[in-house]
Amino acid sequence: MPTELQIGDAHHIVDFAVFTSDGEAALFDAPDRSTRVSVEAVQAAAEATGWKYRRPSADEMYEGHRYRNARDLLRYGDHECSLGDRVRLQAALTEHGSLTLMDCLQMVRESKPMAAVASLILREFLEVDLDEGEIGPETMVRWIRT
Numbered sequence: 001m002p003t004e005l006q007i008g009d010a011h012h013i014v015d016f017a018v019f020t021s022d023g024e025a026a027l028f029d030a031p032d033r034s035t036r037v038s039v040e041a042v043q044a045a046a047e048a049t050g051w052k053y054r055r056p057s058a059d060e061m062y063e064g065h066r067y068r069n070a071r072d073l074l075r076y077g078d079h080e081c082s083l084g085d086r087v088r089l090q091a092a093l094t095e096h097g098s099l100t101l102m103d104c105l106q107m108v109r110e111s112k113p114m115a116a117v118a119s120l121i122l123r124e125f126l127e128v129d130l131d132e133g134e135i136g137p138e139t140m141v142r143w144i145r146t
Contacts, residue, residue: 003027005045007037012045014053026052031061069130076118082110086120093126093143101128102137117141 005012005027012035014027027046029035035042039055046053061067081089085108092107093099104126105113120126127142128135 003051005042005049007041007045010037012037012042014042014046017051024052025050026054028053029055031056031058064131065134066130069128069135072135073118073121076115077122079112079115079119081108081116081119084110085116086125089117089120089126090143093141098140098142100137101135101139101141104141 003014003017005014015030015033016028018026018028020026029042033055042055043053088107088109089104092103101117104117108116117126121128121141124144127144128139132139
């Protein structure tokens with residue numbers, strides 16, 4: 001859920017709360033976000049509550065493939081993967097180490113294939129490289145061992 005920051009009499013709800021693999025927590029706003037308070041005030045409020053705050057430039061935010069891939073995946077945020085499909089994919093990826101996205105899609109039988117795989121990526125069961133290029137049939141998929 002978005003985090004709300006109290007700034008004097010005003011409040012600001014940030015666009016994203018991000019937790020990195022090394023445990024760092026940061027709040028982000030999109031570069032085109034308009035606010036009633038200054039970026040500096042939002043940054044100070046975030047730091048006062050233990051968060052780092054960033055508002056990347058439009059060039060930084062939209063460069064490369066990460067933004068487009070993340071946007072494509074987020075379309076499937078409300079989908080679920082059936083247990084049978086998840087177990088089938090886990091078994092195949094555990095055996096082979098990694099498979100192409102096309103191979104993974106062909107293994108899904110009970111759910112909508114792209115929705116199922118995307119939901120597993122979003123829920124951190126599966127991993128794809130978002131920076132390598134646009135997600136496509138040859139994108140390599142790996143099981144995240146937990």
